[in-house]
Amino acid sequence: AQSVTQLDSHVSVSEGTPVLLRCNYSSSYSPSLFWYVQHPNKGLQLLLKYTSAATLVKGINGFEAEFKKSETSFHLTKPSAHMSDAAEYFCVVIYASGGSYIPTFGRGTSLIVHP
Amino acid sequence: ETGVTQTPRHLVMGMTNKKSLKCEQHLGHNAMYWYKQSAKKPLELMFVYSLEERVENNSVPSRFSPECPNSSHLFLHLHTLQPEDSALYLCASSQERGNTIYFGEGSWLTVV
Numbered sequence: 426a427q428s429v430t431q432l433d434s435h436v437s438v439s440e441g442t443p444v445l446l447r448c449n450y451s452s453s454y455s456p457s458l459f460w461y462v463q464h465p466n467k468g469l470q471l472l473l474k475y476t477s478a479a480t481l482v483k484g485i486n487g488f489e490a491e492f493k494k495s496e497t498s499f500h501l502t503k504p505s506a507h508m509s510d511a512a513e514y515f516c517v518v519i520y521a522s523g524g525s526y527i528p529t530f531g532r533g534t535s536l537i538v539h540p
Numbered sequence: 541e542t543g544v545t546q547t548p549r550h551l552v553m554g555m556t557n558k559k560s561l562k563c564e565q566h567l568g569h570n571a572m573y574w575y576k577q578s579a580k581k582p583l584e585l586m587f588v589y590s591l592e593e594r595v596e597n598n599s600v601p602s603r604f605s606p607e608c609p610n611s612s613h614l615f616l617h618l619h620t621l622q623p624e625d626s627a628l629y630l631c632a633s634s635q636e637r638g639n640t641i642y643f644g645e646g647s648w649l650t651v652v
Contacts (some may be wrong), residue, residue, distance in 0.1 A: 461643075467646070468630055468645040
């Protein structure tokens with residue numbers, strides 16, 4: 426079965442320190458991978474996406490993610506956290522296999538940023 | 541502004557009421573989705589429409605009834621809901637299934 430695992434339900438960092446949000450997927454096929462951010466009382470906003478081009482993907486607000494096929498990972502990083510980064514982050518995988526294009530969502534990682 | 545507009549943003553309804561959630565996308569997409577987001581639970585896909593035809597229905601109770609009159613509009617008709625149906629309902633669209641999904645801001649539903 427296809428799955429997406431976000432390894433941490435909560436990540437806590439201090440403002441100005443690096444952010445790492447981890448995501449692993451299971452698939453025998455080349456997926457499309459996405460990270461979304463959800464601020465309180467808001468919908469999901471696309472941060473970045475990987476669709477088999479460059480393995481290092483740059484997104485909005487200084488975030489980037491690296492696709493590592495050997496590790497089946499797509500971790501989200503940012504060099505320096507800002508208070509406004511505090512939000513829920515979702516890793517999403519879309520598998521193009523057998524005509525099925527159902528997006529699979531991770532359970533989310535809550536990023537907490539301390540002053 | 542994401543290009544996907546949901547109304548109302550907040551809805552409180554009794555268990556015997558009938559109401560509808562509306563979604564409109566201005567992106568020229570041909571696939572639309574309804575998701576349910578409850579506290580402490582993963583995002584749940586409810587319905588998928590592609591080219592105005594329903595292509596997925598993930599065992600959603602019949603008290604939720606979707607309608608897609610054209611590729612730009614999607615409705616979720618609600619009747620005789622239960623308190624456990626209280627959640628954030630997110631509409632989304634994409635240019636064909638499998639492509640990037642764009643979400644609306646959501647409709648907060650409270651069933652009393």
